[in-house]
Amino acid sequence: MSAPTLGAVWRASLRRELTLIWRSPADIVQPLFFFVVVVSLFPLALSPKPALLALVAPGAVWVAALLAVMLSLDGLFRRDQESGALDLLLTAPVVSVVPVAAKLLAHWLLTGLPLALIAPLLGYMLQLPVAVLDTLMVSVLLGTPTLTVVGAIGAALTVGLNRGGILLAVLVLPLYVPVLVFGAGVVRTALDGLPTGGLLAVLGAILALAVSLGPVAVALGLRISAGD
Amino acid sequence: MDAPRLTVRQLGCERDHRMLFENLDFSARNGEIWQVTGANGAGKTTLLRILVGLHGFYQGRVEWSSPLPPSLLYLGHQPGVREELTARENLEYNRALSGQTGDPDAALAALDLYGFEDVPAGRLSAGQQRRIALARLWLDGKDVWILDEPFTAIDQQGVAALDQRLRQAAAQGVLVIYTSHHRVGDGVHRLHLGEDREVAP
Numbered sequence: 001m002s003a004p005t006l007g008a009v010w011r012a013s014l015r016r017e018l019t020l021i022w023r024s025p026a027d028i029v030q031p032l033f034f035f036v037v038v039v040s041l042f043p044l045a046l047s048p049k050p051a052l053l054a055l056v057a058p059g060a061v062w063v064a065a066l067l068a069v070m071l072s073l074d075g076l077f078r079r080d081q082e083s084g085a086l087d088l089l090l091t092a093p094v095v096s097v098v099p100v101a102a103k104l105l106a107h108w109l110l111t112g113l114p115l116a117l118i119a120p121l122l123g124y125m126l127q128l129p130v131a132v133l134d135t136l137m138v139s140v141l142l143g144t145p146t147l148t149v150v151g152a153i154g155a156a157l158t159v160g161l162n163r164g165g166i167l168l169a170v171l172v173l174p175l176y177v178p179v180l181v182f183g184a185g186v187v188r189t190a191l192d193g194l195p196t197g198g199l200l201a202v203l204g205a206i207l208a209l210a211v212s213l214g215p216v217a218v219a220l221g222l223r224i225s226a227g228d
Numbered sequence: 229m230d231a232p233r234l235t236v237r238q239l240g241c242e243r244d245h246r247m248l249f250e251n252l253d254f255s256a257r258n259g260e261i262w263q264v265t266g267a268n269g270a271g272k273t274t275l276l277r278i279l280v281g282l283h284g285f286y287q288g289r290v291e292w293s294s295p296l297p298p299s300l301l302y303l304g305h306q307p308g309v310r311e312e313l314t315a316r317e318n319l320e321y322n323r324a325l326s327g328q329t330g331d332p333d334a335a336l337a338a339l340d341l342y343g344f345e346d347v348p349a350g351r352l353s354a355g356q357q358r359r360i361a362l363a364r365l366w367l368d369g370k371d372v373w374i375l376d377e378p379f380t381a382i383d384q385q386g387v388a389a390l391d392q393r394l395r396q397a398a399a400q401g402v403l404v405i406y407t408s409h410h411r412v413g414d415g416v417h418r419l420h421l422g423e424d425r426e427v428a429p
């Protein structure tokens with residue numbers, strides 16, 4: 001009987017996931033809007049003094065990016081589960097890691113990547129020196145895929161639950177801590193004028209770990225949720 | 229007679245501290261049609277999910293003579309159709325994922341969806357969305373069909389066409405197992421879940 005090639009499944013899945021997100025623009029705009037609004041509130045709440053803002057900027061941008069990614073993940077598998085598409089994915093004659101990885105990549109491309117692209121602008125707004133804006137962008141660029149993958153593990157485990165949102169936060173936030181520490185740490189180090197290569201390498205190593213093992217964990221989580 | 233494709237021995241499943249069914253024994257061969265009947269809540273959907281490997285909590289044995297996934301065409305309780313995608317996009321994705329072959333447009337046309345290929349599924353009726361899922365039965369490459377309530381939300385003409393399609397497939401050696409409240413047709417094996425359990429041809 002017929003089994004598909006991994007390449008064909010990868011291409012079909014990626015095209016489907018990109019189309020799905022593209023057709024519901026709210027999924028793209030919402031995290032981005034959240035990110036911009038939350039960061040914009042800091043100058044209003046603290047004080048517009050440049051020295052103070054530059055001090056809190058790395059942490060503010062990173063916390064906002066982290067929450068934006070987490071909020072976007074709550075519905076990652078829900079509509080597939082409600083429509084029954086998830087059951088078809090799990091019974092397909094191909095390891096479910098492949099379509100799952102395609103879904104994660106599509107999700108990051110249309111939600112995580114825009115966050116990284118707009119982060120320098122928000123850093124500039126918080127009076128970060130122009131010289132560290134590239135470090136800020138690179139750190140968010142390296143950090144958000146990890147946040148997406150780790151959050152997706154939580155989303156996969158809570159997909160069958162009503163109001164799994166708060167449980168997702170409880171599950172996932174502790175796992176986000178290393179990324180947050182190193183992500184904001186890199187920017188602070190750059191702000192102090194110290195070399196950032198080592199810390200960026202740590203972020204990259206966490207990313208490699210998440211990308212290589214994460215999709216497997218997500219696929220297993222989905223199977224557990226479907227087994228009910 | 230050739231060896232059974234599916235052998236189920238002493239199968240039992242408990243859900244929420246209630247036995248859905250127990251001591252279920254049957255074996256099914258390629259070319260046979262099996263209809264699972266039973267009252268609402270008798271465990272029909274759960275039985276199918278156990279057979280396809282989605283539900284892992286059961287006692288007893290479920291054995292397929294060869295690995296199931298490459299042969300399996302499974303349609304669950306929900307049609308698996310995403311409303312944002314068009315009829316053709318839905319079908320083409322499912323075709324690629326399951327490794328089926330055949331012409332998606334011809335399959336959609338066979339289910340009276342000609343002209344609706346590029347309409348987002350969300351704008352179609354429940355019956356038409358169901359037909360998008362059923363269009364997979366008009367593609368090729370699978371010889372174990374497990375269908376959960378395939379006749380739901382389908383009009384009389386569609387039911388007749390679907391019934392004919394199931395028989396045609398069985399004649400070509402496909403094993404069809406489906407749940408339905410419809411009358412059990414001639415030559416269809418019946419598996420009843422619930423009080424008066426019996427397995428009769």
